[in-house]
Structure formats: C-alpha cells, structure tokens
Amino acid sequence: MKNILDEIKEGFVYFEGGMGTLLQEAGLKPGELPEEWNLSHPEVIQGIHKDYIKAGSRIIKTNTFGANALKYRGMHTGKKEIPGTHSLSEVIKGAFDNAGAAVRAFPEERVYISLDIGPLGHLLKPLGDLSFDEAYELFSEVVSEGVKNGADLILVETMTDIYEAKAAVLAAKESGLPVMLTCAFDESEKLMTGASPLIVTSVAEGLGADAVGVNCSLGPDQMTGIVRSFAEHASCPVVVSPNAGLPRTENGKTVYDVGPDDFAASMLEIAKAGARVLGGCCGTTPAHIKAMKDAIEREGLKPVPLSEKNETVITSFSKAVTFGKRPVLIGERINPTGKKRFKEALRAHDIDHILQVGLDEQDKGAEVLDVNVGLPEIDEPAMMEEAVYELQGVTDLPLQIDTTDREAMERALKIYNGKPMINSVNGKKEVMDMVFPLAKKYGGLIVALTIDEEGIPKTAEGRLEIAKKMYDEAAKYGIKKKDIIIDPLAMSISAEPDSAKVTLEALRLIRDELKGHTSLGVSNISFGLPERDLINSAFFVEAMHNGLSAAIMNPASEEMMKSWRAFNALNLYDENCMDYIEYAGAYKERMAGLLLQLPEWRQSL
Amino acid sequence: MSDTPVYRYSIKPEDLNIDLRTVDHYLGYGGYIPAPEDKQRIEKAVEEVRKIVTPKACYGRYGIEIFEEKIKFPFGTVGSGVLSRHIKGCNEVYIFAATIGTGFDRLLHRTLARSVADTAILQAAGAAAVEAVCDSLNKKLEEDALKEGRFLRMRFSPGYGDLPLDTQKGIFRLLDPAKNAGITLMDTLIMAPEKSVTAIIGIGDTKKTGGYETER
Numbered sequence: 099m100k101n102i103l104d105e106i107k108e109g110f111v112y113f114e115g116g117m118g119t120l121l122q123e124a125g126l127k128p129g130e131l132p133e134e135w136n137l138s139h140p141e142v143i144q145g146i147h148k149d150y151i152k153a154g155s156r157i158i159k160t161n162t163f164g165a166n167a168l169k170y171r172g173m174h175t176g177k178k179e180i181p182g183t184h185s186l187s188e189v190i191k192g193a194f195d196n197a198g199a200a201v202r203a204f205p206e207e208r209v210y211i212s213l214d215i216g217p218l219g220h221l222l223k224p225l226g227d228l229s230f231d232e233a234y235e236l237f238s239e240v241v242s243e244g245v246k247n248g249a250d251l252i253l254v255e256t257m258t259d260i261y262e263a264k265a266a267v268l269a270a271k272e273s274g275l276p277v278m279l280t281c282a283f284d285e286s287e288k289l290m291t292g293a294s295p296l297i298v299t300s301v302a303e304g305l306g307a308d309a310v311g312v313n314c315s316l317g318p319d320q321m322t323g324i325v326r327s328f329a330e331h332a333s334c335p336v337v338v339s340p341n342a343g344l345p346r347t348e349n350g351k352t353v354y355d356v357g358p359d360d361f362a363a364s365m366l367e368i369a370k371a372g373a374r375v376l377g378g379c380c381g382t383t384p385a386h387i388k389a390m391k392d393a394i395e396r397e398g399l400k401p402v403p404l405s406e407k408n409e410t411v412i413t414s415f416s417k418a419v420t421f422g423k424r425p426v427l428i429g430e431r432i433n434p435t436g437k438k439r440f441k442e443a444l445r446a447h448d449i450d451h452i453l454q455v456g457l458d459e460q461d462k463g464a465e466v467l468d469v470n471v472g473l474p475e476i477d478e479p480a481m482m483e484e485a486v487y488e489l490q491g492v493t494d495l496p497l498q499i500d501t502t503d504r505e506a507m508e509r510a511l512k513i514y515n516g517k518p519m520i521n522s523v524n525g526k527k528e529v530m531d532m533v534f535p536l537a538k539k540y541g542g543l544i545v546a547l548t549i550d551e552e553g554i555p556k557t558a559e560g561r562l563e564i565a566k567k568m569y570d571e572a573a574k575y576g577i578k579k580k581d582i583i584i585d586p587l588a589m590s591i592s593a594e595p596d597s598a599k600v601t602l603e604a605l606r607l608i609r610d611e612l613k614g615h616t617s618l619g620v621s622n623i624s625f626g627l628p629e630r631d632l633i634n635s636a637f638f639v640e641a642m643h644n645g646l647s648a649a650i651m652n653p654a655s656e657e658m659m660k661s662w663r664a665f666n667a668l669n670l671y672d673e674n675c676m677d678y679i680e681y682a683g684a685y686k687e688r689m690a691g692l693l694l695q696l697p698e699w700r701q702s703l
Numbered sequence: 704m705s706d707t708p709v710y711r712y713s714i715k716p717e718d719l720n721i722d723l724r725t726v727d728h729y730l731g732y733g734g735y736i737p738a739p740e741d742k743q744r745i746e747k748a749v750e751e752v753r754k755i756v757t758p759k760a761c762y763g764r765y766g767i768e769i770f771e772e773k774i775k776f777p778f779g780t781v782g783s784g785v786l787s788r789h790i791k792g793c794n795e796v797y798i799f800a801a802t803i804g805t806g807f808d809r810l811l812h813r814t815l816a817r818s819v820a821d822t823a824i825l826q827a828a829g830a831a832a833v834e835a836v837c838d839s840l841n842k843k844l845e846e847d848a849l850k851e852g853r854f855l856r857m858r859f860s861p862g863y864g865d866l867p868l869d870t871q872k873g874i875f876r877l878l879d880p881a882k883n884a885g886i887t888l889m890d891t892l893i894m895a896p897e898k899s900v901t902a903i904i905g906i907g908d909t910k911k912t913g914g915y916e917t918e919r
Contacts, residue, residue: 347707
C-alpha cells in the first residue's frame with residue numbers, strides 16, 4: 099500500500115486546516131483545554147474532520163496539539179500540578195477514535211491520520227526550565243501513544259525554537275513513521291530563538307524529517323519569502339499551513355481577515371514558490387481548504403519538481419555556515435593538547451575557562467568552534483556534554499564535536515542545538531561503524547580523515563581512495579556526500595619533506611575529481627620548525643588555492659588571519675574588500691600599539 | 704463569556720524608546736547623574752540590547768466583575784484588594800504579555816562569563832527595554848480605548864501589591880503567550896525569556912490618573 103510520502107512525490111497533498119478556531123466557534127471557552135473535547139464532544143471533533151475531508155484534505159491532524167504530560171496526566175507528569183482532567187492516554191485515544199470515525203465515513207478516499215504534536219509551552223534550558231532530555235521524554239510519550247493508536251504519520255508543528263523541534267523530531271523518528279516538521283516564523287522570517295528556514299531545513303533533514311516547512315504565525319501573503327527560502331534549501335517536500343491572516347472581533351465573534359478566495363489566491367502563489375503539502379492553520383476553515391484545492395486544480399498547476407540541494411551546511415540555533423564558498427575558520431583552541439592551563443581547567447572542572455577560550459576565539463574571527471575535552475583522567479562524556487551545553491549558552495557559533503569516545507560523541511550530538519560538525523571518522527572499519535550510525539541519527543557534517551588500517555597513504559591518490567571508500571560506506575547509511583568533509587591530513591614537512599605537496603595535491607583532487615569539500619588541521623605542517631606561523635600561513639594560502647573549504651586553526655595567529663583576509667579579498671569572497679579594509683584598520687592600530695611597547699620590550703632583553 | 708481573540712503586537716527594535724533615565728533608575732542612581740565613563744557604558748549596553756531584541760507582545764480584552772476584594776477574570780476569581788481598588792469601576796480589562804525575546808538571555812549569559820559589572824548594567828538596560836515594549840503597547844491600547852471614549856488605568860502586574868504571582872497561570876492559559884509572543888511560564892512562575900512582563904489594565908468610563916497603593 100502507498101504511504102503518504104509516495105503521494106507527496108506524485109503531486110500536491112492537502113492538509114487539514116485550523117481546529118482551534120472552529121472549536122471556539124462551537125463553544126470552547128478561552129483557557130479551556132481543546133483536547134478535553136475529544137472525550138466530552140466527540141461529535142464536534144468528528145464533524146470538523148469530516149468537513150475537512152469533504153473539502154479535500156487528505157491528511158487530517160488529530161486534536162492533540164497540546165496533549166502532553168505537562169497538561170494531561172501521563173508517565174512524565176511527575177508531581178507537577180496539571181490542568182487536564184483526563185489522562186494523556188485517554189485524550190490521545192479519544193483523538194484517534196474521532197479521526198478514525200471521520201476517515202471511515204469516507205471509505206472511497208485514502209485519508210491519512212497524522213499525530214499532531216505542538217510545542218510544550220516551556221523554553222528549553224538554559225533559557226527556560228525544561229532540559230532537552232525531559233522534552234525528548236515528554237515527546238516520546240506522545241509519540242508512543244500515537245503509534246499505539248495507529249497514526250499514519252507524525253506532524254510536529256508550530257515550533258518556535260529549533261531546539262525543542264529537534265527533541266520532538268528525534269522522538270518522532272523513533273516511531274519509524276514519516277515525520278513532518280513545520281515551524282512558526284515571525285515577520286523577520288526567523289523563529290523566536292533565531293533560526294532561519296535554512297537552519298530549520300538543515301537540522302530537520304539532518305534528523306531525517308521527511309518534509310519541512312512553515313505553519314501558523316503569519317497570513318499566506320507574508321509567508322511567500324519563507325516558502326521560497328525553504329524551497330531553495332530543502333531537498334525534501336515543503337509543507338505550508340498559514341493562518342487566515344489576523345484575528346479581529348466582530349459582534350463578539352472572532353473573525354480572521356483572509357477569506358477563502360483570497361487565501362486560495364495566495365496559496366496558489368505559495369504552491370508556485372515550491373510548496374507541495376498545503377494546509378491552513380488558525381482561522382482557516384474547510385471552505386479555505388476547498389477554495390485552495392479548487393484554485394490549484396482549476397489552474398492545472400503541477401508542483402515544482404523535488405530536487406536534491408547540494409549544500410553543505412552546519413548551524414547553531416541561529417547561525418548557519420555554508421561550505422564551499424569562503425574558506426571557513428574553525429577555532430582549535432578548545433583542546434587540552436599541549437596546553438597546560440586548559441588541562442588544569444578540565445581537571446578542576448573550570449567551565450568558565452573553556453567558555454573564555456571559546457569567546458576569545460569568536461572575538462578573533464572563528465566561525466566554528468572545535469570542542470575537544472578529552473583527558474585520560476576525566477569523565478569525557480560528562481565533560482563533553484557539559485561543555486557543549488554551556489558553550490551553546492554563550493556563543494551562537496556552530497560547534498565541532500571533537501572526540502573519539504562514542505558515548506561522548508552521542509551525548510554531545512543529542513543535546514547539540516543545531517546541526518554540528520563531527521570530528522571525526524576515518525577509513526578504519528571500526529571507526530566508520532561507530533560514527534556513521536550516530537551521524538545518521540542526529541545529523542551533522544562529518545570530518546573524514548584519509549587514514550585507514552594501513553595508515554596514511556604516502557600519495558595523494560591513495561588518500562583519494564580512502565575518501566571514496568568513506569563516501570561509499572556513508573552512503574550505505576543514507577548519509578549524503580554533502581555531509582562529509584574530507585581531511586587529507588597535513589603532516590610535518592620536517593619529518594616528511596614532500597608532505598605539503600602530497601596534501602595540496604590531495605586537496606586539488608578531492609575538489610576537482612570528487613567534487614568534495616575539504617578541511618585541514620593546517621598548523622601540523624610546521625611541526626618541529628621554528629617560527630611556525632610563517633610556514634603555516636604560506637601553506638594555508640596554497641591550501642585554499644587548491645580548494646580547502648575549512649581550516650582548523652588558531653584564530654589568534656595574526657599571520658594566518660592576514661593570509662585568510664587577503665585570500666578572500668583576492669578571490670571575490672569579500673565584497674568591495676570591506677572585511678579586508680576593516681581588518682587592515684584594526685591591524686594597523688594593533689601594530690602601532692605594539693611599537694609603543696617596543697622600548698620596554700628592548701629593555702627587558 | 705464571549706469568544707475573544709488574542710491579538711499579537713510587535714514593534715521594531717529601532718522604534719523602541721528605551722529610556723536612559725529608566726536604566727539609571729534600575730541601576731540605583733536615584734536622582735544622581737552617572738559619571739561620564741559610566742554613562743558611556745550604560746549607553747553602550749542599551750545599544751547592545753537594541754541590536755538583539757525581538758520585541759513582541761500579545762493581548763486580549765476581557766470582561767471582568769469586581770466584588771469587594773476579589774476580581775472575576777475569565778480564568779477564575781482572584782483575590783487582591785489593591786488591584787480591585789485600583790480598577791474599581793472597570794468592567795473590562797486588557798491583559799497582555801510582552802517580551803524583548805531570547806536574544807537578551809543569551810547576551811546576558813555571554814556577558815556574565817566575562818564581566819559581572821557589565822552584566823548588572825545589561826540587566827538594567829534589558830529591564831528598561833521590556834518596559835519600553837509595554838509602554839508602546841500601552842499607548843496603542845490607550846488610543847484604541849479612547850476611540851470608544853474609554854480610559855485605561857495604570858498597568859498592574861502579578862506580584863504587585865497583593866496580587867498573587869500564580870495569577871500568571873491563569874493569564875498564560877488565557878493568552879497562550881508561548882504561541883503568541885514566545886513567552887513561557889516556568890514552574891517557579893517566573894517567565895522565560897528573562898525580560899518579559901505580564902500586566903492587567905483596567906478599562907473604565909472615567910479617567911483616573913493616579914497609581915495604586917504600594918504599601919497596605
């Protein structure tokens with residue numbers, strides 16, 4: 099039998115419209131819990147579903163938007179005071195009974211029942227009082243009730259925080275059912291906590307969501323920009339369910355200012371912009387859905403074909419970094435290797451020092467922060483989880499989870515707020531078997547080192563072969579090539595004289611022959627030599643010239659930053675050289691300051 | 704009870720009128736004028752806040768009944784002598800929730816990792832910023848009411864006087880500020896984002912300019 103995803107591949111699919119506003123019309127009081135009506139007024143809920151099916155909706159949404167153990171007694175309610183009189187199981191079962199009865203009334207139609215999941219009403223820590231794990235557990239409970247009652251798919255909707263959305267999608271994916279995520283954006287085209295459609299798409303696709311998009315928040319006309327952005331970045335189908343504009347009171351009744359015909363006209367444009375699953379949210383009615391469906395059919399509109407978007411993106415909760423354009427700077431300083439002070443901080447559990455190092459890197463121009471807190475004598479998984487949690491409380495830069503410890507990697511990936519970089523996998527079977535399943539589950543851009551059981555190949559071609567092997571193995575897990583970034587390894591020229599040449603050649607081959615992205619720990623090239631920055635910065639320029647997409651480096655190194663700024667200005671990555679000019683101004687000032695200190699410095703010699 | 708919608712309100716950061724004197728007041732300057740270098744730090748904090756705020760609010764208009772020291776709201780009856788005297792003669796209220804958004808909380812965490820003094824200034828700037836959101840919405844509601852020939856009382860928040868903090872629960876059930884403005888209520892009855900305000904504004908037929916009792 100077909101599933102909903104097949105139907106969406108074939109053409110437009112219509113979602114149900116608003117439920118809450120219709121319930122208010124039927125007498126739901128302000129502040130009353132709508133899900134209670136699943137049991138107290140089943141005929142009203144069934145009637146609404148039936149009207150929507152009649153209007154052409156092929157996916158109906160269970161009346162479970164606010165059904166969770168914070169409102170209805172469930173496994174995870176604990177000792178909390180809750181407003182619901184029925185149990186969570188009861189309201190969810192009631193919702194499915196009503197949806198099922200409505201669907202059975204139309205035996206000739208294939209109508210899908212989506213388990214509707216809305217936000218929990220709490221912000222996640224550190225902003226609010228709910229931990230990521232608690233949120234995940236609360237959603238898991240709803241998901242398992244939905245599965246038990248026969249959901250065909252899961253709709254996570256009206257999310258205003260990508261972190262909470264991640265918890266919900268992660269829980270929903272455990273069911274094995276198709277999962278859709280739609281978020282509520284504001285006029286600035288961002289979520290409340292700052293995510294853009296690109297960020298929502300990257301995180302959702304990383305977690306394996308089957309469709310992504312926007313609902314609620316705005317009327318259809320104000321949504322077009324958001325829809326375009328989703329269509330530009332998403333490889334999966336785009337879902338759009340706007341409000342019927344804004345509410346107002348008319349003779350003591352709430353009315354919305356976009357009627358069915360205007361709604362249909364706007365949705366036609368939204369469909370042309372690339373959406374293929376279409377519905378409505380607050381204020382929309384069966385008449386809106388019918389008008390929309392009729393308008394699209396009258397026009398004979400075909401959906402914009404689905405296509406794989408070949409973008410390599412990582413994100414924090416509010417910042418996206420795209421690879422393959424300007425070389426990306428990954429700060430390497432959150433790492434104990436060779437740093438006495440940092441080791442002491444880890445042993446003394448001095449989180450502030452870690453945060454300080456990260457913030458300094460950000461000030462100096464890092465765009466991503468590598469996070470490595472591995473020391474033999476500490477509990478690395480716990481420290482990694484804490485470091486990531488604390489760092490994402492103070493910085494909006496995306497993070498690179500750098501560990502060889504499976505548990506540390508999983509705990510960090512789980513609580514990460516966005517789509518991270520994962521450092522690293524390599525060509526060893528054992529390592530691939532560990533990293534790829536985690537990357538598949540949580541999403542992320544994986545740094546893949548060209549080393550395997552045989553060691554590091556001496557030739558560029560040998561490294562290329564390992565790169566191919568890793569791409570192929572990742573593909574078996576469904577991990578796309580765009581989510582792998584190859585590190586062909588920089589080795590010290592003092593130990594291996596031709597090492598720079600081999601690495602540069604490997605970079606070029608990966609770019610030109612594999613069309614892949616690359617990353618390097620640049621400073622390894624000068625290990626054992628004096629004045630390493632001189633070699634590093636020259637090698638950095640050559641590496642960028644040969645296609646390097648990202649450098650793991652020390653942003654405090656003036657020589658490296660000079661090279662990067664100049665490279666960007668020379669290669670059209672710096673419009674009108676504005677960044678360079680600003681940097682040069684600050685550089686001049688810094689140098690003048692150093693000159694003033696010169697006499698003192700001489701004295702001290 | 705009539706079916707009443709929750710309206711959303713937002714204001715652009717650049718239009719937010721953050722009053723420097725309010726910031727000084729929150730910092731405890733009283734009537735004193737901050738020294739030039741302090742003034743500079745305060746102004747810098749206000750500009751930093753302005754860069755990251757996403758001011759939003761939601762509100763509704765509801766019928767109420769006042770009897771003695773109690774007020775009947777759509778979410779239930781609340782005991783508060785101070786509020787019932789303050790809005791005496793009103794048969795309706797506006798209830799709103801307003802915030803400057805989560806960007807401020809992040810900025811605060813970031814600043815706290817570096818400087819405690821700057822954090823204190825930032826706190827004051829954030830408080831003044833959310834007051835500015837409330838003032839802006841308050842002004843709009845005042846104008847709306849005036850069109851009907853009605854007048855607003857000074858806004859009053861849960862926790863003022865003897866109005867119990869758990870009035871927040873009712874307000875949150877009524878307005879769903881999580882969905883409508885991105886404001887959540889923690890189990891402690893404190894709101895997140897940190898700089899958020901809920902308030903009740905009496906709507907009456909007569910003008911009453913005074914405030915409310917601050918001491919019983």
